[in-house]
Amino acid sequence: MNDNEDILSLVRQRSQQQIGQGVHRQEPKIRLLIFRLGQEWYGLEAQQVREISRLSNLTRVPLTPSHVLGVVNLRGEVMAVIDVRKALGLPQTGLSETARIIVARHEGLEAGIMAEAVVEMIEANRSSLQPPLMAVESDRGRYASSILQQKDDQLIIVLNLAALFNALKV
């Protein structure tokens, strides 16, 4: 038997306690990609986002609804680019240099969502997400999974990609 076993057992005990405490202390987090549409900020769960690309070389496709901006070829993969502003009840103003395509996926379906600008990637506590009660009757509420209020009072509407993709298919 190791001469130091008496001490080592104490150290192991303390280590186990720390791990246990750590588990309780660590609150589940969520990473969100924040982007702007009109004057509002929206969020998509980072795990649903594959990449962000500049809005260029867009090809319009005939016989598609007005919210389909077109298609782009992103390194050999042709992607639909969707303008979700109409679905969200936002004005469809012209796009500037800051516009980006956010390639998002849900259950095997992938599409580029047009953003007027990408703001930042943040990490928030899951407990800080609130249900979208305030806006539930509006278009934004229909496609929101939750709302996050930041320290500067900026509201972020976290989009429900499944609801949005389903609505856009119609």
Add this chain to the structure above:
Amino acid sequence: MLSKFESVKSNLKSTQDDSLELLLVQVGEDWVGVRVRQVLHLSRFEPTQLVPAQAHETLAVPPLLGWFGLEKRPVLDFGALLHDTPASPAPLTGQIMLVENERMILGFLIQAAQEIERAKVADLYLLPALIEQMLLRPAVWALWQRRPDELVPLVAPDAAFDPAHRQALLALSRP
């Protein structure tokens, strides 16, 4: 009716040496590709060659511009069909593309057609699933990577025509 994928396959299967001939057609500010074998005839078009559609005719078939030639072939506004809008007002100039649709010959008025180009099958892409599900009519069957920065939608003109308008057009075509 063939599924979209089968339709793409049948379009591709019949090509020789893994390529196909495409006629590039201008629609508004955009260009689309039409398989040459789907076009019976392409000719210059002058407004005087057209007997304009009457109000009741455009009400029944919104993209109808009028009637062409001794055979009284219906002439449809190709741009209006592809953008799902009523026919454009005059002046009507450009070219006329004759296409067969279920034993009926339809004329499609186009703004312009470039020369025929040969596209490699390897440069064709299927439509993204989301777009395919949103198509108003199954007329766009693939995308052609013409240049590194240019995709061209490939369109089957006969499928751009709304089947609901076919009966109306048949009734109007009767002497």
